[in-house]
Amino acid sequence: MRPDTQAIHSGRATTGWEHIPMVDFSTTYRTGSLEEATASIDVLATGGEPQGSPVYQRLHNPTVARFEDAMATLEGTSDGVAFASGMAAISALLLAAKMRGNHIVAIRPMYGGTDHLLSSGLLGVEVTWCTPENVAASIRPETSLIVCETPANPTLSLVDIEKVVEQAGSVPVAVDSTFATPVLQNPATHGATIVIHSATKYIGGHGDAMGGVLCCNEEWAQSLRQVRIATGGVLHPMCAYQLHRGLQTLPIRVRAAQESAMVIARRLQDHPGVERVYYPGIPPVQSAESILGKQMKGPGAMIAFDLKANWKGAVVMMESVRLMTPAVSLGSTDSLIQHPAGLTHRVVEASGREEGGIGPGLIRLSIGLEDLEDLWRDLDQALNKTLGLVEFLASDDPVEVTSTQEDELLVIRA
Numbered sequence: 001m002r003p004d005t006q007a008i009h010s011g012r013a014t015t016g017w018e019h020i021p022m023v024d025f026s027t028t029y030r031t032g033s034l035e036e037a038t039a040s041i042d043v044l045a046t047g048g049e050p051q052g053s054p055v056y057q058r059l060h061n062p063t064v065a066r067f068e069d070a071m072a073t074l075e076g077t078s079d080g081v082a083f084a085s086g087m088a089a090i091s092a093l094l095l096a097a098k099m100r101g102n103h104i105v106a107i108r109p110m111y112g113g114t115d116h117l118l119s120s121g122l123l124g125v126e127v128t129w130c131t132p133e134n135v136a137a138s139i140r141p142e143t144s145l146i147v148c149e150t151p152a153n154p155t156l157s158l159v160d161i162e163k164v165v166e167q168a169g170s171v172p173v174a175v176d177s178t179f180a181t182p183v184l185q186n187p188a189t190h191g192a193t194i195v196i197h198s199a200t201k202y203i204g205g206h207g208d209a210m211g212g213v214l215c216c217n218e219e220w221a222q223s224l225r226q227v228r229i230a231t232g233g234v235l236h237p238m239c240a241y242q243l244h245r246g247l248q249t250l251p252i253r254v255r256a257a258q259e260s261a262m263v264i265a266r267r268l269q270d271h272p273g274v275e276r277v278y279y280p281g282i283p284p285v286q287s288a289e290s291i292l293g294k295q296m297k298g299p300g301a302m303i304a305f306d307l308k309a310n311w312k313g314a315v316v317m318m319e320s321v322r323l324m325t326p327a328v329s330l331g332s333t334d335s336l337i338q339h340p341a342g343l344t345h346r347v348v349e350a351s352g353r354e355e356g357g358i359g360p361g362l363i364r365l366s367i368g369l370e371d372l373e374d375l376w377r378d379l380d381q382a383l384n385k386t387l388g389l390v391e392f393l394a395s396d397d398p399v400e401v402t403s404t405q406e407d408e409l410l411v412i413r414a
Contacts (some may be wrong), residue, residue, distance in 0.1 A: 004251045011070030011244060021066055023241045027057045047222035059229055063237040067244040071213045074182035075195045079221035082213045086198025087113050088233035089212030093174060094123050096223040101144030107132055107159060109356030110149040112345035132159045136167035149176035154304050154340040154364040155357050156278045158291045165191030183254040184297045194220060199243045201331030205253050209242035211235045257301035261367040265303050267376060273383040273390060278304040303365040309389035310361035314339050320382035323374055330366035335375055338364050
């Protein structure tokens with residue numbers, strides 16, 4: 001089946017007469033004979049699939065398993081393992097990698113939560129940050145994983161997965177493909193071992209269900225289930241049902257939002273309040289020319305841009321939008337606007353933000369399904385309110401530093 005058909009039908013096999021698979025809310029299950037239950041526990045505890053009774057929801061749940069099967073089908077992997085959130089999935093991945101080696105290579109920029117977890121030392125792994133070109137030089141004998149995100153959060157920079165995999169050699173590569181979704185990109189077909197999704201975003205698509213999923217081979221799935229069983233980061237059956245349902249409209253939602261995003265990105269390029277637009281397919285987004293069409297089927301529905309009025313402009317714009325919702329997250333049916341340096345990437349150390357190109361005037365948009373012209377009117381009126389600041393800050397009046405905003409100087413002209 002082609003991907004659009006798979007999105008609707010994958011993971012929907014039923015055992016009865018129902019058209020839609022029912023939700024299994026059981027927290028515990030009848031165990032049958034003691035011998036059968038013991039055998040099932042032995043398999044489940046080592047990350048295997050249940051042989052008989054699932055025993056307990058933390059060990060296995062049929063509703064979650066259907067969602068995992070659907071995601072694996074869409075990403076072209078043999079297995080999928082779902083978690084309570086995207087960060088629960090990332091945490092499990094790093095813990096599973098640590099069992100293989102204590103060193104991880106990571107490429108910036110990436111989601112602020114992932115960056116923070118890697119840099120914090122909370123999980124006891126050592127991290128080397130590098131560029132896509134320097135992966136091979138960063139690998140050590142104890143390197144167990146290479147992690148990247150493409151398109152990257154929040155600057156939409158692109159990573160050529162095949163080139164990273166080539167440099168990685170025998171070291172597995174994990175790719176966060178949340179922005180692209182399985183509709184626009186399938187990292188496993190380009191050599192990635194693990195595909196990461198914050199299912200809270202486009203997969204669910206309506207901003208009302210949280211989850212994360214890792215699509216991978218059987219060996220990694222077994223390790224990830226072991227971590228999930230031990231740490232308890234399980235996906236609730238109701239969320240699994242909602243995320244699975246979201247897959248049915250995923251291709252339509254992604255393409256419709258992308259169509260609007262392409263127009264808005266071009267208009268932002270021409271707006272006098274915008275310094276630079278970050279959007280795949282619009283220069284100077286890294287490697288877009290070679291990656292679009294080869295690795296990605298389209299540029300997506302995420303946009304970022306630098307304001308000429310910098311931090312103060314961001315403050316004004318975030319307070320001026322009326323249709324777009326000022327909020328973190330992305331991939332919902334409604335459009336969201338947020339300030340990465342102050343919100344999603346606030347936890348990233350200042351040097352990491354600078355290295356990733358996340359400045360004080362950077363704004364990130366998640367384009368939804370509203371009417372294109374309604375969205376543009378809202379953005380245009382909010383951007384126009386920053387123009388006075390641009391003229392003010394560009395004047396020749398004396399400059400006096402009156403306060404600081406974290407690492408950036410807040411400059412007020414007399």
